[in-house]
Amino acid sequence: MSLAPRLDLRQSQSLVMTPQLRQAIKLLQSSNIEVSAFVEEELERNPLLERDEQEHAETEETRREEARREEAPAAASVQQDASTAAASEMLPQEDAAPLDADWSNVYDAGEAPVGRGGRTDFEDGLDGVDDMAAPARNLRDHLAEQVRFAFADPTERMIAAAFLALVDPAGRLAVSDEEIARRLGCDAALVAAVRVRMQRFDPVGMFCHDLAECLAVQLRERNRHDPAMAALLANLPMLARREMRGLQEVCGVDAEDLAEMIAELKRLDPKPGSDFDSAPPPALVPDVLMRRGGDGGWMLELNPETLPRVLVNRGFHARAVVGARSREEKAYLAERFQTASWLVKSLEQRANTILKVAAEIVRRQDGFFRHGVGHLRPLILRDVAEEVAMHESTVSRVTANKSIATPRGTFELKYFFTTAIAGTSGGESHSAEAVRHRIKSLVDAEDAEEVLSDDAIVASLRKEGVDIARRTVAKYREALRIPSSVQRKREKAVPA
Numbered sequence: 001m002s003l004a005p006r007l008d009l010r011q012s013q014s015l016v017m018t019p020q021l022r023q024a025i026k027l028l029q030s031s032n033i034e035v036s037a038f039v040e041e042e043l044e045r046n047p048l049l050e051r052d053e054q055e056h057a058e059t060e061e062t063r064r065e066e067a068r069r070e071e072a073p074a075a076a077s078v079q080q081d082a083s084t085a086a087a088s089e090m091l092p093q094e095d096a097a098p099l100d101a102d103w104s105n106v107y108d109a110g111e112a113p114v115g116r117g118g119r120t121d122f123e124d125g126l127d128g129v130d131d132m133a134a135p136a137r138n139l140r141d142h143l144a145e146q147v148r149f150a151f152a153d154p155t156e157r158m159i160a161a162a163f164l165a166l167v168d169p170a171g172r173l174a175v176s177d178e179e180i181a182r183r184l185g186c187d188a189a190l191v192a193a194v195r196v197r198m199q200r201f202d203p204v205g206m207f208c209h210d211l212a213e214c215l216a217v218q219l220r221e222r223n224r225h226d227p228a229m230a231a232l233l234a235n236l237p238m239l240a241r242r243e244m245r246g247l248q249e250v251c252g253v254d255a256e257d258l259a260e261m262i263a264e265l266k267r268l269d270p271k272p273g274s275d276f277d278s279a280p281p282p283a284l285v286p287d288v289l290m291r292r293g294g295d296g297g298w299m300l301e302l303n304p305e306t307l308p309r310v311l312v313n314r315g316f317h318a319r320a321v322v323g324a325r326s327r328e329e330k331a332y333l334a335e336r337f338q339t340a341s342w343l344v345k346s347l348e349q350r351a352n353t354i355l356k357v358a359a360e361i362v363r364r365q366d367g368f369f370r371h372g373v374g375h376l377r378p379l380i381l382r383d384v385a386e387e388v389a390m391h392e393s394t395v396s397r398v399t400a401n402k403s404i405a406t407p408r409g410t411f412e413l414k415y416f417f418t419t420a421i422a423g424t425s426g427g428e429s430h431s432a433e434a435v436r437h438r439i440k441s442l443v444d445a446e447d448a449e450e451v452l453s454d455d456a457i458v459a460s461l462r463k464e465g466v467d468i469a470r471r472t473v474a475k476y477r478e479a480l481r482i483p484s485s486v487q488r489k490r491e492k493a494v495p496a
Helices: 019-029 032-045 053-090 139-150 154-166 177-184 188-198 211-221 227-234 236-240 244-251 255-266 314-323 327-364 366-371 381-388 392-399 432-444 454-463 470-479 485-493
Strands: 049-051 288-292 298-302 310-312 403-406 409-412
Touching: 019 327, 019 392, 032 049, 032 310, 032 327, 139 154, 139 188, 154 177, 154 188, 177 188, 211 227, 227 236, 227 244, 227 255, 236 244, 244 255, 288 327, 298 327, 310 327, 314 327, 327 366, 327 381, 327 392, 327 403, 381 392, 432 454, 432 470, 454 470
Parallel strands: 288 403
Antiparallel strands: 049 310, 288 298, 403 409
């Protein structure tokens, strides 16, 4: 065996993912918000990229023109009536003012509208005092202000500050009074007294250790905490299991009184702190817009609001290359130009792929869009991938974090992919989502005297051609948060 150095030539094949390919894959599976954020970063980083403002302006102008055409007949009538009324009001009346009155300071109502707070169009868009909203306050600031008014003793304020730091957004405390007293080095009775006073802060029911204590505080505030209600709060697990007869014996009340007590509990807030800081959920902006076509079919288009439009400034690139002096400057411009061109190409390919996959999903789920969820067909990624000549992983990335606005509402593209449940006697298979919808419909329509068991639901579905097992029905029922037949029977036995 020779240990001398030598030079060998070998051939091999390997798959290498370039940075540009990884970027294209990442853009394909990202949501429209993530894509917009990425494009914003690239616009700041790459001087050769710029927004396609002209196309955006043309799109907005086209929308305005369509809206004006739709509203033109009604607007013309309203404008004519308004013009006639304004002209009659502008004419000087004999009883209103002398003929030699100065009319130079009179303006048409459409030219100088006066809004709230004394705002007029002369003020260059400045809002009035009434239009300025107060800054929003969070829950901790709201509670801290009440602490300053409620406690004057420094020790009590220190304990209250500890409670403020430990309370969760729902209003619960996970640490006991004894543990807080040990950490602060003070008496546990003083800690408990401070917490009792803070439980009556607004919102009432904060700083409690469990649900029963939270509800009890709110009931005491309403003067509704009696021995029967205390017994009900001590047996909340029985209420969750709908053991109404057992609760009647524990609380010492009849069915009517128990129903009133349960209704009283439903009017309370189990998480008093959750609504204070809760922000409205962000609106779901669909990636694809769908509407009915003139021939009875469906028309799809990408949502222009979620479609980033960027261009490569080739003119600036040409001038910069001519002015480049060093090799480093030319290499930088070449790299920036290649990155910008690839980004534009990736965005275009992403848009085309989304539209292509969405069109195939709409074609296969035509029955759902026309007749409802009961006609949702089984669909897997392989079915769409074979039709659009793509890999299953590509279809999976396209449908991730994407949604479509349809006449039946806005749905995620993943919603239309459901497993298949075989039909009886070798019949047509059924979508799992459609079967879940059918189970919910059967439960909603059941009679209080004849509550359907899981076996009864299985028998009903098999009559409709769905071959399903009882454990599958139980799994779907639990996913829909439908109680068992025993619990439903107990719940419906209680008078409303």
